[in-house]
Amino acid sequence: MATTFNDTQMTEFKRLVARYPEGKQKSALLPALHLAQDSFGGWLSTETMDYVASLLHIEPIEVYEVATFYSMYNLKPVGKFVFEVCQTGPCMVSGSDNIIDYIKKTLDIKPGETTKDGMFTLKLVECLGACGYAPMMQVGKIYKEHLTKEKVDSIIAAYRTEAANN
């Protein structure tokens, strides 16, 4: 994948930078990395990070520092759909362990791994601010809440269909 924003992505990038005063364009780094991750295959390669650095006129190290600090940036390739399941206290007391076990078994992967077909990655994460709607997971931009085994099955099936139709 070529590491250059297309026109739409570039327009969005410029909108992000324009929100900050003259000379403070580095402030756009976190949103710019989200945009880059979404634009270039769901993760941040060194090439991608260097590209963002050049666009913001900062040193590559300033980008690496940030990308390694925040948990939402993937520094390795991930599956087409990333299941980020919350495992913190409130979700745990509401049965997240069972859901995590079920996803592991159903997809036959451990946390941090991706299915062989490159479709799903399982990530265990800490509280996502959905504690009242537990157990839950985030998939891309979307929160999947009140999870049950049946719901997990239908979510997986729906993503498989989505991938097949694309």
Next chain:
Amino acid sequence: MGVKLLLDKANVPGIRTYEVYRREGGYRAVEKALKEMTTDAIVEEVKKSGLRGRGGAGFPTGMKWSFIAKPEGVPRHLVCNADESEPGTFKDRYLMEFLPHLLIEGLIVSSYALGSNETYIYIRGEYAWITDILEEAIEEAKAAGWLGKNILGTGFDCNIHVQRGGGAYICGEETALIESLEGKRGNPRIKPPFPAIQGLWMRPTVVNNVETLAAVVPIINMGGEEYAKIGVGKSTGTKLISACGNINKPGVYEIDMTITVEEFIYSDEYCGGIKDGKKLKACIPGGSSVPILPANLLLTTAKGEPRYMNYESLSDGGFATGSMLGSGGFIVLDEDQCIVKNTYTLARFYRHESCGQCSPCREGTGWMEKILQKIETGKGEMSDIDLLWDIQRKIEGNTICPLGDAASWPVAAAIRHFRDEFEWHVKNPELSQTSNFGLQHYADPIHVPA
């Protein structure tokens, strides 16, 4: 039904849109503030209201605003803290998702009062869909003339921008948030200087929680004195509580702070009682950082008086027998829950979220997690319990930012109130893997309403 000042219109169909929000009386506070009030008068009204910061620390908002430095020619900024990452807390999300214009309205009034022409909402990165909702609301408000240049012909300019974080609890701490907003790692700054003097881009900055800024709207509309009449003592106005765990009705509730904890847990208006007819074992009443309390100390204070859902009553007895209202993240644990396991998941959370700048926090949170995991998996020794106590004590108060304390308090309180459960785990390494300590020592010390 208690008084509702923030969520009273939450169920009006279409309230998320500008048109409906305006029709329901929205943006009156902006009209009143910008046309009829001086900036000093607004700060005065907020002081009179007694409003305390809703992000967790409970610092008086009016006083915080009056600290902002006003050096000639230097821009000032208001930053809205929408990082909401404290386990158990999901109230700001609710407010932003269903009433985005209430936050925008509060932000315009507050920006005017503080002299902020460029105001930022820093939202946790995972709330991506809420970012879209907020940006849409901002566009609507701009199109209707409430944002942009020369608002209502007053000469006041204001823009609001939404910035997504990258997934880091520590960015809820206000100086870490500012660093992150500058495009850096979320390492908290050493204070002083305080943000009110040197904050975002070293300019005077006020950071306030989402709910705090939304509360400015009813305060301007009804007047600070009227607002202060709601609630009790220094707990004025209403508070959003996000309730979760083993209850019948998890969700976000607006309360006036005069109700008892018992009413909040058992009445159908709020949590609707413990799920599946089980018994209440323990509760963390103000977000994961605040001390956990066993049922008896939660419902009544050590003096045997009913405990109320407000700042003073929840902290009655100090850490020995009380807790804190904190961020309003109310986590309820029933008789089947294991205190050791719950404490372990929280310790893991704090280890994961430590920024690593201070050694007591960086190392200590890791040690606590490992020891708790050891006890939880049946490999613990009696001396581990004392070691845990010792480590938490050495972190507390010895770090740059309060995350160190936030990591210590849950461990300390769990040992303080549930030491016998930790000991049972150590003495019963196998049994503890298949069954729970349950309510052995806490069964029915309390009156459970029918």
